[in-house]
Amino acid sequence: MKKIETKPFLFTALKGISDKTITIHRDKLYASYVAKKNEICEKLEALSRGGDITNANQTYSNLRALKDGETFATNGVYLHEWYFDILGGDGQPSGPLVEALTEKYGSLKNFLAYFSACGMAARGWVVLC
Numbered sequence: 482m483k484k485i486e487t488k489p490f491l492f493t494a495l496k497g498i499s500d501k502t503i504t505i506h507r508d509k510l511y512a513s514y515v516a517k518k519n520e521i522c523e524k525l526e527a528l529s530r531g532g533d534i535t536n537a538n539q540t541y542s543n544l545r546a547l548k549d550g551e552t553f554a555t556n557g558v559y560l561h562e563w564y565f566d567i568l569g570g571d572g573q574p575s576g577p578l579v580e581a582l583t584e585k586y587g588s589l590k591n592f593l594a595y596f597s598a599c600g601m602a603a604r605g606w607v608v609l610c
């Protein structure tokens with residue numbers, strides 16, 4: 482369980498996303514996911530090296546809570562990194578992606594409304610891939 486470091490991301494004037502929003506996501510949210518992942522990994526490391534795992538249980542146990550937190554924090558780390566890696570451009574979808582979304586959802590507007598609603602309903606992220 483290797484300790485990870487925050488990656489440096491330098492952003493300048495992105496269309497449609499304020500500097501404040503980017504700064505909060507990079508310097509607070511992303512950095513917190515990295516810190517929590519490292520904290521959880523230290524605790525899992527201790528458990529994996531002779532710690533008390535006798536009460537492991539899928540409904541509730543210390544190990545269950547740590548593994549659940551590990552998944553959530555790891556998702557937060559990698560999804561932020563992938564998101565930061567693709568920021569930029571004009572923010573307008575185009576090409577085959579728009580054609581496929583229009584075919585599936587009836588219009589790009591329908592897709593964007595549905596995708597945004599999923600983001601409000603989900604605990605975490607909504608990913609289009």
Ligand SMILES: [Fe+2]
Nearest residue numbers: 506510511561
């Ligand atoms: Fe974020």
